[in-house]
Amino acid sequence: xxxxxxxxxxxxxxxxxxxxxxxxxxxxxxxxxxxxxxxxxxxxxxxxxxxxxxxxxxxxxxxxxxxxxxxxxxxxxxxxxxxxxxxxxxxxxxxxxxxxxxxxxxxxxxxxxxxxxxxxxxxxxxxxxxxxxxxxxxxxxxxxxxxxxxxxxxxxxxxxxxxxxxxxxxxxxxxxxxxxxxxxxxxxxxxxxxxxxxxxxxxxxxxxxxxxxxxxxxxxxxxxxxxxxxxxxxxxxxxxxxxxxxxxxxxxxxxxxxxxxxxxxxxxxxx
Numbered sequence: 001x002x003x004x005x006x007x008x009x010x011x012x013x014x015x016x017x018x019x020x021x022x023x024x025x026x027x028x029x030x031x032x033x034x035x036x037x038x039x040x041x042x043x044x045x046x047x048x049x050x051x052x053x054x055x056x057x058x059x060x061x062x063x064x065x066x067x068x069x070x071x072x073x074x075x076x077x078x079x080x081x082x083x084x085x086x087x088x089x090x091x092x093x094x095x096x097x098x099x100x101x102x103x104x105x106x107x108x109x110x111x112x113x114x115x116x117x118x119x120x121x122x123x124x125x126x127x128x129x130x131x132x133x134x135x136x137x138x139x140x141x142x143x144x145x146x147x148x149x150x151x152x153x154x155x156x157x158x159x160x161x162x163x164x165x166x167x168x169x170x171x172x173x174x175x176x177x178x179x180x181x182x183x184x185x186x187x188x189x190x191x192x193x194x195x196x197x198x199x200x201x202x203x204x205x206x207x208x209x210x211x212x213x214x215x216x217x218x219x220x221x222x223x224x225x226x227x228x229x230x231x232x233x234x235x236x237x238x239x240x241x242x243x244x245x246x247x248x249x250x251x252x253x254x255x256x257x258x259x260x261x262x263x264x265x266x267x268x269x270x271x
Contacts, residue, residue: 067266
């Protein structure tokens with residue numbers, strides 16, 4: 001798989017921090033998990049999608065070939081706020097045991113943290129000096145519940161720094177013109193927001209035209225507000241520009257296609 005088919009975060013971090021987000025291109029999966037162009041194989045990395053397991057295994061091998069590792073901390077994601085040690089996740093996988101969680105962290109070189117998405121927001125973390133990294137899967141439930149804050153605090157603790165010295169990258173996710181939600185989602189975020197950020201949280205929801213009690217939610221803005229709760233300055237937050245729904249040729253989207261593949265956001269520390 002050529003590295004150019006992936007997104008490589010353009011962030012100002014320590015050279016030993018390595019990270020990328022896959023797209024739908026560069027693999028062997030066939031329609032509807034294809035690479036977005038006629039006869040192009042797709043890089044679907046999800047076993048629970050209905051795709052050929054052999055194709056997914058080959059796709060994972062190709063993605064991992066861009067890292068120094070043979071294995072990654074693949075999680076059984078459940079839209080929770082559970083954060084795990086990535087090395088422990090890999091050890092359990094070697095024993096045939098899956099880990100139900102939505103984020104992993106590590107301070108070990110060569111250990112790959114990974115989350116899969118197809119509209120939900122992947123958030124990657126590292127500290128200034130590249131002492132620790134983490135990856136979080138932030139669907140709206142996890143984001144409202146605090147997955148970003150919990151993952152950031154774990155990375156900061158491993159690195160031995162205040163959370164304000166973290167950097168974050170927001171990967172491709174469903175964009176603010178496509179993420180239609182109900183009033184229950186707005187209420188969940190408003191209830192969970194700090195009092196000083198409640199107005200900004202509500203402002204991240206735009207009424208969806210004439211449809212009553214429906215809104216377009218800006219998941220990137222909501223994530224930035226949660227990062228602000230960690231005292232992460234806006235200048236340390238990167239990405240948040242790619243919409244999985246509207247960029248059909250490049251990304252998988254469950255909201256758009258229902259039957260679709262999964263992309264992965266991976267981060268690790270170079271030895």
